[in-house]
Amino acid sequence: MKTTFKLNGKTVQVETQSDATLLWTLRDHLGLTGTKYGCGKALCGACTVHLDGMAVRSCTTPMSMVTNRSVTTIEGLSKDNSHPLQIAWVEEQVPQCGYCQSGQIMQAAALLQNNSRPTREQILAQMNGIICRCGTYTRIVRAIERTAQNL
């Protein structure tokens, strides 16, 4: 199956099996390994990317759903770690093992796109789908709040 879509601003065409998901297509066909496999069931959020600006779980997004739409992955968030969330993530020294952080940052980016001044409760509600086993939650909240203040 051939799918044409916009990936990080560029039009791409990719040939996959008919039941392929966006996650493994990104990772194994398109070489973008920043998006992670964690559960395969949209339960942990490590695979979160943007589909037309909305945060989605790529592990349960079939390629057929992506046709002619726009996908942004962690690699497309900025060219040089300059997205305000990436800056805040470094300033707050958020990541530990780092495996979930692409998903955390992409979820947070979608949140701030829709709501530049989220309350703490809104942050928790939006971020609750992304598990961090290392327990960096304390700093994730801080980094999002710091970014929102600077926007």
Next chain:
Amino acid sequence: MENAKTIISKISRRKFIVGAGGFTFLITTGVIWPKLSAENKTANDGTITAWVHLQPDGKVIIYNPAAEMGQGSMTALPVLIAEEMDVDWSMVIIENSPIIPEIYGSRGFRGGNSMITVGSRAVSGYYEILRQAGAQARYVLLYNAAHKWDVPIQELTTDAGVVIHKSSGRKMLYGEIAEFAKSPDKIPKIPKEQMKQPGQFRLIGKNIPRYDIPEKVNGSAIFAMDIQLPNMVYGAISRSPVNGARPVNVLNKDSILEIDGVIDLVTLEHGVGVIANSIETAFKANKQLQIQWSEGAKAANYNSVEAFEKYENMAEDASIKGSVIKNKGNITNALQNAEKTYSSYYKNDFAYHAQMEPLNAVVSVAPDGSSAELWVGSQAPVSARRAAAQALGIAEEKVEIHPCYLGGGFGRRSMSDYVTEAAFLAKKAGKPLKLVWTREDDIAYGAFRPLSVQRMQAGVDKSGNIVGWSHIVVGTGGRLMTSGVNTLFYTFPNQHIEMRNVDEGVRTKHWRAVGHGPNKFAIEAFIDEIAVGQKIDPLEIRRRLMKNHPRALNVLETAAKMANWGTAPPPGRGRGIAFAERSGSLAAGVCELSVDRGSGRIQVHNFWVALDAGVVVQPDNVLAQSEGSINFGLSSVLSESLTFKNGKVQQSNFHDYNVMRIADAPENIEIKIIPSNEKPSGVGEAALPFVGGAVSNAFANLTGIRLRHIPFTPEKVLEALSS
């Protein structure tokens, strides 16, 4: 043992000499490589270091010997070298060291040199080794500058990447020395007096940003999961649902092999592997496999929920003789003669590691089968290499290992079962192969923190002193259950500690702080039960028990002060205090929580924590590790439960194995690091063991009801509230 010389020569070709134009400090005490082999030195005396490569442009490559799984030691360890070498940190490049324990190891648990990253030991284990290595590297620079300028070495000093001759005003950048550097015949061991004193530290104790973080915010950090090789194929395995069962027959072999993209099936001792041309096909085929398993595995009768009753009976049974861990005074008499006695059971379910990166490894075997490469995130790279070599039937030095970032370890990645599997499949495939466990595989064939029952008994005299303390741990997991069962900082005149183990045939393993979680929960909650019974303040009862340990007492007092202990908590909230030591560090925490009496949900509002970990190399990272430990601990205390039914794990993914999410994390965590010049101790787990006790104590403070079974799920809380 592996052949260190062979590996060194391989590295020298591949890495060090190829780094043309630079200078590598391959130093032993008194000898510099390449004289190492000429000296015929025994390679395992623990004195060899080979840590730094200096480039003419002034960049300093420092080799990191430990696995980086999020704990930050890939930055903290090079900081130790850079401090004593007096390097300008902005010039530092960090690379993984080769896996040669004779050179890059620290003292292992069983003596000898080890490169296993476990037990929060990285910084404490390498502290002296790497400061010495840095000091010796600095000596080599001074030696060379002294020769160049023809001045006595004693007249030279350094300052952040520059050698200085004060009396003549001359200066030389480290990079300039790389152009002409020669190794002295002998490098002395630098005495401690000549090394920096804590007051002179420029890097230790300051906050050096973690080296790995920039690549962890843009997706470029490479985990083994991300390795892609030309012509790579993929593997997935269906493992025995009951540990110990073997595959007897694949019932639908033909239809599996007909799936488009499936290349081969491989029968292993404990499962059946699929080799396919994509990971999704491998997963799909894996799921469809219908396997007939052998009967009669030991674990097949195991029901973990029912097991608690059996373990309680075993704890009461005087005829059972377990392993006695401590027997001081006469506990029987102490309990018989006590003015008042206390007795309680504490329990905990199995806990799963749930590291976010499911287990995986990449193996590429040479066409002639004589050598291989391995990409893996492992806490135990030496074992991982050995596992691959054994599976392939080749010598260990024929396996080149490429350590990758670990997407969480927590003890699970100190096992090498997944490496063995990847090697078997790669051999069969005849192509590079990536083995990936699905999340379901990762849970079903996990190795868990043991389930245990803790029988606590205490006797108190007329003055309210605890004169007898008995702690019997019963469960499955052997010595994993006993870490933290000792009360190193509480003094009891009569004390008995014993472990009674049943091998149920299920897989158990170290898990962040292992037995310290359940044991310190039981100890700290039981002390509060006694405090309540004796009408003594929980802080005061601990003060009395700790009176001979001023350092521990200071930690306790500091946490209490941070929490304004002694003042009433806000309405609707309870406070609990607990203390625990782990990997040499001392920690105390005060938890403030409330409970939703409708749903049974506990919300932690505040955690105030004091930590004494000796010299702290990276303070902000220690805070991060402590926050992480509290969240990890709280997750196990509030929500994590793994159960077995007829030997089968009953949970399958994050919908029924509940790892804590952001909304359930404490609203506020405050941590105070107590300044100290003592040797560093471990910080990766130190703030975990007190969590269970602090939460149980806070809940009892709020409701008068004691929670004694981890996890305190909403269902259990409701049940406790209604009883």
